[in-house]
Amino acid sequence: MDYNFKEIEQQWQAEWEKAHVYQVSNKSDKKPFYVLDMFPYPSGAGLHVGHPLGYIASDIYARYKRLQGFNVLHPMGFDSYGLPAEQYAIQTGQHPEVTTMKNIARYIEQLKKIGFCYDWDREVKTCDPDFYKWTQWAFIQMFNSYYDTAQQKARPISELIHKWEQDDPTWATLTEQQQQERLMKFRIAYLSDTKVNWCPQLGTVLANDEVSEGLSVRGGFPVEQRVMRQWSIRVSAYAGRLLEGLKKLDWTESLKETQRNWIGRSEGAEMQFSIKGQDAPFTIFTTRADTVFGVTFMVLAPESEYVKRVVKPEQQDEVDAYLDRCKHRTERERIADRKVTGVFTGSYAINPLTHTEIPIYISDYVLSGYGTGAIMAVPAHDSRDYAFAKHFNLPIIPLIEGADVSEQSFDAKEGKMINSGFLNGLEVPDAIAKMKEYITNTGIGRVKVNYRLRDAIFSRQRYWGEPFPVYYKDGMPYTIDEKDLPLMLPEVSDFKPTSDGRPPLGNAKDWTYNGYPLELNTMPGFAGSSAYYLRYMDNHNANALVDKDVNAYWRQVNLYIGGTEHATGHLIYSRFWNKFLYDLGYICEDEPFQKLINQGMIQGRSNFVYRYIGEGATGNLYISYNLIDNPEYKDKVQPIHVNVNIVHNDILDIAAFRNWLPEYKNAQFVYSDGTTDNDNPYLGTPAEKQYICGWAVEKMSKSMYNVVNPDDIVEQYGADTLRLYEMFLGPLEMSKPWDTKGIDGVHRFMRKLWNMYEDISDEEPTREEYKALHKLIKKITWDIENFSFNTSIPAFMIAQNELSALRCNKRAILRQLAILMAPYAPHIAEAMWHRCGETTFVVDAQWCECDETYLTEDTVKYPVQFNGKVRFTVELPKTMGKEDIEQTVMSHEDTAKYLNGAAPKKVIVVPGRIVNIVV
């Protein structure tokens, strides 16, 4: 009986579907367990073999937990709003929904082939009105809430209004519009004029995490700074809690560190500096309060509100020219070109400690978005201030003993203070503390914690996204009534912006609410992905995002698996969104994802042929990789990507290559042995001739012809082999290239495993057979609980080998082996299970318990070492105690030989392992 994986997989996938085996109920006496994958964006290219890596891992874990008796929620859905479908729509006129749905169908087809245990009844799509209704609903809650800094949580904005009505007599005197404007400064979702990342090519603004080094993450287009009226989400209010919350999460240290850096907490002080000739002071933020005695100038960000106040008429032209220049510089230019620039304002500030007058400058090395957008410059101890001071010839006063500041600044926070009045002689940390105390007591400043985390810009000038549930009356935004949700995305005549530059929704007919114009922006990608894990719990609920009782049952995601690229985007926004809903009492857990594992990326492994481009080249001759360093070919060949699917173990399939593209139709080769086609003119290409390809690890992409499609692997080897092989490739978290060679080994194992189920006997297994089984149970259980899936495959192979060697065909062993295989290779496991005569599904079985009594040996081999070197081995009863072992070994004749009459210095016995004798 051959291992017909195709038949087995098709049969059992159909049976599972028919019996709704993977449907999960919200009502169960079992303990809940929630295993989640980061849902994919369904791209047009479909899945490649890298995508399922994390899904396989989570599937193994989900199946294992189910076998352990948990009620396991393991859903899948699609992050289906996004730029690619819209770009495609603009180019082709095809509605993004059509492309998106087509891509989703393709993804589902591919995923189903791999045999995941998803409950497809719980599928969610972010572009589905039933889903985005709740994205819009959450936005309304954010609009109608503020962050109460005293309670450190979000509260309904009605509470704030109530407070003002009680305590603030001016509130009642304000017009409706003034009141709305004031409230807007407190709402968690708010509208404001902010400096945004504007990407002209994409025609939209982007959030900070969507921009990297001045280029858009998607597409790599330049991004510039622009002030626009935009919706923002007050994520920054949660900075402290987002940081604190990390402590109790079971995430990798590196991911937590990435989030800590992104949140960027820094302890320092805010200080007031008065301006010469003005009453109102201005405020700066510093972490180096100890260096106030060395402040020799002040710098404002070009966008700072203070600029208007301090510019003297005689400097106005120069300042305007500078500001104009800054405005037109793109973010990318600013980063690329770090030349010192700046302009003097004409005003002077007063150093509150030395009372000296110090000039105020404007420079773009100070950022408006951080701190107060103004700094005190201490050139001796800050490299940026130092560069500025050198350029403008400003004084540099060293404040730390022994610091040589003639060539560069001394930035380290260590040493003894000098030139610093009452701080002289103190160590830097003590000086910082003392100065903080001083400024607090004298009232010139206060201790302040600053965060780098900014509010998230929430508007996108795009079509394919959630419409805001917002309309405008007298220029002020109002949210629509919740009973009118969802606000459906309208049809538009054109997916491009309108001719007068409004977003694409401007092309919609009748885009109004009760006669008032509706918001034209749509929400960003992260809106829909921020709470999708909650919706899976209760995805058919028409009355709530998630029913409270249902949420109280599932609580939170116990295991979340996904890529590390979401560290500063999705994983921050989701945590924020979750905390917000928690504050308002809609859900019962403060954090969404208890344990998180980042699967590594699977890179492509590209193959190359080497075209001869030396003397007499016809452009049609290809040199085998092993020869390209020969003098006759060195530097005369050009590597060309070749489709990895026509290369096997780096050997080119010549016929397939000639058929691949027209240009290779008449390709000629110099084979690995140095011969050419001309040497065998009448024979064609003899079978023993090999053309060896070179290779490189690169990103998996179409243009490098290194994309391997899981469908092809499933077709050729089966889903179970694919699953096992992906795990076998290496540790889950590690990035590694996909290399199909090696899959044969796993496939061979599957065949051998299957052959064990030929004739099954009801004889009682031997102790040896039980031992092999229980060793495996112990190992597999440990592996799954520790996410060490890669080491399970060898364990299976070894067990299979041992059992085969024992010619084991005992039902008692084989049915347990099927259970152990079930998480990894569910189809073959199901077939194995039924071959053992079982009639239920293997997923409904009980996970195997390891019986340690089978693992204990009667005797143990002890290697006896002298000074670390193994000299001989003794075999002793397992039950023997440490001292008896020592005694036995010491009286051994070989021991006497090695000791040569001398007394040992030390004897170390590691029970069950080793005896070490130091001479």
Next chain:
RNA sequence: GCCGCGGUGGUGGAAUCGGUAGACACGAAGGACUUAAAAUCCUUUGGCCAGAGAUGGCUGUGCGGGUUCAAGUCCCGCCCGCGGUACCA
């Protein structure tokens, strides 16, 4: 620059608590079966040395030190690679 992760045979990688490094697989070499090939099975496979052989010796986890009876694993100092982040005051 700063932060994080990593470096083990020809290759992917094991070694889970400091305890016989190289499991398992690929590749390679040799052999069996076969008219032949494929498939399958068996043997060998870190390096060096000795031996007809069983076997034995030395060396060996990026580099240099250290702790220990014992180090891939712990400590100190470097080198290299990958990832994140960057005028954040």
